Amino acid sequence: MTPALHMTSHAIRIIIIITLACSGCVVEGAGWWVGRPQPYFAGLPTNLTLVAGHTARLTCRVHNLGDRQVTWMRVRDLHILTVGSLTYTADERFKAAEREDYGDWTLHLRYSQPRDSGPYKCQVNSQPKIARTVYLTVTGSRTRILGSGERFLQAGSSLSLVCVVVHEGSPPPALLWYHQNHLLDYDSPRGGVSVQVExxxxxxxxxxLVSAVSTEDSGNYTCLPVGAPTASVAVHVNSDELRAAVQLEGVSGGVREGGASPLPLLLSPLLPLLLPLAPSFS
Structure with missing residues (x-):
């Protein structure tokens, strides 16, 4: 056998051996797997920070999942929250959602609270198992509008509302005011609106500050900090000056600050009738 023929025969034997040894090998991009393609995680962020009250969405993206299952677990107590699309917790705030086109398995946590902070583990039941940990941080934040939850005004007066947001970490990037579903700012079609932020x-x-209010300005006013809870008050504007004063007196339970009691106004129409009945001391 010539040397060239011997080398060709040897090369053929090598190819046959490789082919037999790698029966079932799968090519994926530039890599090889012996047997089934193995799942792996995409490089998504592993830290999520949000303000309390908002929905947390923890996502792990799994490629080559096949017929395997994705499990979400809370690490602090090793509690299984979801398996696939099924929920295994009595806490109804948790829910799993799948997006097949990306291979995303997202754990949704509604109405998040600071106590929900901590690590959550996404695990695939492959052999060997693979897992990825996502760290959730929920910061506390409180929003309130100073004063009572209802305001009574007379037409022509000014409405003044003060909203205070107490937050941890960075302040809200914006703080918006709404009357019903309409945004209020200096450029509002209504006019006479000013907003100051400190x-x-x-x-x-x-x-x-809303100047020269009318009955059309009645309704709910909402303070909406971006990324924080909202707060609302109900405003009632009455065109009858006397009735507005009586309502305000009933709400405050006393004399208005900086103003007189409406009682003289109520008695003034009765004075002509009461005077003749008054006893004489002469």
Whole structure:
């Protein structure tokens, strides 16, 4: 046998051996797997920070999942939350959602609270098992509008509302005011609106002033900090000056600050009838 023929025969034997040894090998891109393609995670962020009250979405993206299952687990107590699309917790705030086109398995947590902070593990039941940990941080934040939850005004007066947001970490990037579903700012079609925002450490304060209110300005007013809980008050504007004063007196339980009691106004129409009945001391 010539040397060239011997080399060709040897090369053929090598190819046959490789082919037999790698029966079932699968090519994936530039890689090889012996047997089934193995699942792996895509490089998504592993830290999520949000303000309390909002929905947390923890996502792990799995390629080559096949017929395997994705499990979400809370690490602090090793509680299984979801398996596939099924939920295994009595806490109805948790829910799993799948997006097949991306291979995303997302754990949704509604109405998040600071106590929900901590690591959550996404695990695939492959052989060997693979897992990825996502760290959730929920910061506390409180929003309130100073004063009572209802305001009574007379037409022509000014409405002044003060919203205070107490936050941890960074302040809200924006703080918006709404009347019903309409945004209020200096450029509002209504006109006569001013908004001032002040940031001091862990507190952000916004002052809304609406001048010369009318009955059309009645309704709900909402303070909406971006990324924080909202707060609302109900405003009632009455065109009858006397009735507005009586309502305000009933709500405050006393004399209005900086103003007189409406009682003289109520008695003034009765004075002509009462005077003749008054006893004479002469």
């Amino acid at each position: 940031k001091t450490g862990p507190q952000t304060t916004s002052r809304l």
